Amino acid sequence: MNIQDELDNFREIIDLELKKTLDVDKSYQKNIYESMDYSLFTGGKRLRPIMNLKSCQMFSGEFEQSIPYAIAIEMIHTYSLIHDDLPPMDDDDTRRGRPTNHKVFGEDMAILAGDGLLNLAFETVLRYIDKREENISFRKAIRALKEISEYSGVNGMIGGQVVDIQDDRETMTKDKLIFMYEKKTAALFQGALVSGAIVAGANDDEIEIIRDFGYKLGMAYQIRDDILDFEEDIAIGKLTYLNFYDLDKAEEKVEEYSRDAILILDKLDNRDTNFFKSLTKELVSRTI
C-alpha cells in the first residue's frame, strides 16, 4: 500500500473512534460536546495518532490496542490549538480555513472545550485501562500514558508554549527557539511514538530509538513549517527559525534532521521501518 492510501485508511479509523468517544449520553452541558466536536473535525491530518498506531504496529502490537492512546493524543493536540487561538494567545480568527472555536462558540466555551478535551484524553485512556483484565501489560498501559502526560505537560508541549508567549524579538535566542521547537512540536511526536511502542511491548532500546526518531522528525517538521510559512510569518511578525538563519541554512537543517531520523530507524534492524521512512520523506518534502 502506498503511504497516501495508508494515511487515508488510518485517518478514517481515527475519525471513527473520535466520533465514538463523543457519542455518549449528554445532559444540560451538551453544547460543550458540539464545541469539542467542531474542533476535532476540522480536517486535521491526524499525524500524531497515526504515528502512535503505526509505532504500535511496527513493534508487533495490534494497533487496536493503542487506539485509546491515539485518540487521547489527538484530543491533546486539538485542545492546544483551541487555547492557542484565543485572543490573549495568538488571537486567530480562522484555522484551516474555518472560524476558530471561540469565534463560533465564544471565548468562555472555547476555554472549557479545551479543558474538556485535555481531561477527556486522560479519562478515555484510564477508562480503557480500568476495563482490562489484570495481566503483565497493565504496567505498560500505565507507562504509555505517563509518557504522554510528560510530553504534553509543563516540561513538554505546554512548556514550549510558555516560551512562545513570553519571548519577543528582544529576548528570544537561538537556544530558546530550539527549546520551544523541542517542546511545542517534537514532544508530542515523541509521546505518540513512544506510547505506541510501549503498548506494543517494545524493549527499552527500541523505545529509546523511536524516541530519538521522534525528536529528529519533529524538528525537521517544524523547520519545514517555518520555510513554508516564511512570507506569512514575516507579515504577522512571528518569530521562527528564519529570524536566526537564512533559507539555505534552514533547508540544510531540515535535510540534516530528516537524514538523521532515517539513519536512526536503521538501528531497528528487525523491524519494518518503511512506513516511517516514507512518512519522514513525505513530511519534510511537503509543500503545504
Add this chain to the structure above:
Amino acid sequence: MNIQDELDNFREIIDLELKKTLDVDKSYQKNIYESMDYSLFTGGKRLRPIMNLKSCQMFSGEFEQSIPYAIAIEMIHTYSLIHDDLPPMDDDDTRRGRPTNHKVFGEDMAILAGDGLLNLAFETVLRYIDKREENISFRKAIRALKEISEYSGVNGMIGGQVVDIQDDRETMTKDKLIFMYEKKTAALFQGALVSGAIVAGANDDEIEIIRDFGYKLGMAYQIRDDILDFEEDIAIGKLTYLNFYDLDKAEEKVEEYSRDAILILDKLDNRDTNFFKSLTKELVSRTI
C-alpha cells in the same frame, strides 16, 4: 484531636507535598511554575485533598498512599479557579483578597498555568503509579485516578461550568441549577472521597456509601455558600439557589442535605466516621 487541629495538620502536609511537586528542574519555561505556585498558595482551605486523605484513613489505608491523588485534586480545583476567573468567564480581579492569576501573570499565562495544573495532576499520579511495584493494588491505583478524571471532566466539574456560563435568568431552571451544583461542587468532593476509599481498599458497598455522602455534603456546602454570599450575589447578578427559593427554604435544604449526609455515614458501622461527621457540621454551620 479536635477537628480544627486535624484540619491544620493535614493542610500542612498538603502544602508541603504541593511544594515538592513544583520543586523540579526548570528551564526557559520557569515562569509558568511561578504562576501555578501563586494560585496553589493563596490560602485555600485544602478541603478536597483533606477529604481524600481522611477517606483513605477511615477505610484503614495509610493516608500517605493517597497523597499523589490528594494533590492532584487540589491542582484540578486550582486550575478550575484560574480559568474561571478569566475575563471571558467570571472576569474576577481578586480571589481570597489577592489579585487573580491573570491580573498578575497575564491572561495568556493564566490559560497555560490552568492547562499546566490540569496536566500536572494526571502526570503526578501516573508517575507515582508507574514507580510502584506491580501488585494487587495496581488496579486500585488506576481506578482511583479514573474516578477523579470522570468527576473533573465534561460529565463532572467542567459540565457544571458549562451550565454556569451558558444559562442566564431567562434559561436557568431549578433542574439545571441542581445539575450545575451536582457537577460544579459535589462532583469533586465525590472524586476526592471515592478515590481515597479505593486507594485504601474499601469494598464496593463502602465506596458507594462514601460517594453518596460526598454528594449530600457537596450540595449542603454549595447552598450554604449561596446563603453566605446572598447579598454579594445579588449585587453582581449571580444566579443561585436563592433565585428559586427563599432563605428559609435554603436553610432547610442545607439542614436536610447535611442530616442525610450524617445518616449515610452511619451505614459505615465498622468505621470511625467521627471526622466526617464533625466536618459536615463544621462546613454547613460555617459563617465564612
